[in-house]
Amino acid sequence: MEFIRGIHNLRSRHRGCIASIGNYDGVHLGHQRVLRQLVDHSASYRLPSLVMCFEPTPREFFAGDSGPVRLSTFRDKYERFRSHGIDRFLCVYFNSHIASMEPEDFIRVLLVDGIGVRRLVVGDDFRFGHDRAGDFRTLVEAGERHGFEVEDTPSYNVDGRRVSSTAIREALKAGDLKEAERLLGRPYVMSGAVVHGDRLGRQLGFPTANLRIGRRRSPMTGVFAIRVHGLGLVRAGVANLGTRPTVDGRDLLLEVHIFDFEETIYGRRVEVEFVERLRDELRFDSIELMTEQMRKDAAQARAILAEAGRRSEQ
DSSP: OOEEGGGGGGGGGGSEEEEESOOTTTTHHHHHHHHHHHHHHHHHHTTEEEEEESSSSSHHHHGGGGOOOOSSOOOHHHHHHHTTTTEEEEEEEEHHHTTTTOOHHHIIIITTTTOOOEEEEEEEEOOOOOGGBBOHHHHHHHHHHHOEEEEEOOEEETTTEEHHHHHHHHHHHHHHHHHHHHHHHHHOOEEEEOOOOOOOHHHHTTOOOOEESOOSSSSSSEHHHHHHSSSSSOOEEEEEEOGGGGGGGOOOOEEEETTOOOOOOOOOOOEEEEEEEEEEOOSSSSHHHHHHHHHHHHHHHHHHHHHHHHEEEO
């Protein structure tokens, strides 16, 4: 998959494609349906498929940290697009200039002159341009003038519930990992590089792999039974996702204790699959009390993961 960073890096060879525009946060089941449509249309038109996203997202640009928490990092999104067979990923820097574009200018600069779109696939609630004045009808009318087709995708429902990034955030915040998995079409994961920590866990008998997960905020915090992918065999473990209030931590950190594992893995990139939420992140009055709770968490996580393994074998 070709990654194009910014419209200034578009070249004449990039004109002519089947495209979609959106945040694609989490790349959930609804997003996956759109990606399949893109790939199918790409084959029938014999043109490359392209996904256009904005960084920061428009809501982040206007709302800052009060905007929605991301479900996935930019790298995770890239990997999902690549795995679905998308040919090109265009990342457009969202700034005041893009935000102030009238809908017709947005269409001309980005869609017509920029990528030469031949067929555009968007969600049924897609809005764009200054004050979000552009909508599906605006695109259809522009397509008639500029020679491209527009296709909308109705909401995707699972058991009567609309699949959306918002619904997944709500499920994760509530600790309902099963519901999040149902809407995502896969378990919720975080990935990142293993970095050096303060080695407190090792001193307490619980060595941890500390992950730099590329985000300042998380849709959930707490202690979880987890599986770790990327180390050969899938490994079981327990993880704390939060700021570590007992030791006056401030930054978001994912600390993973992998059961029965002693290899040095600094610098390795791993993926952490969240299986079940055990409890909230707590502030303890002493390190001793925290260590005792860690033992209980580890025992509970082992039992949960063992039972999950047995169910999967049946």
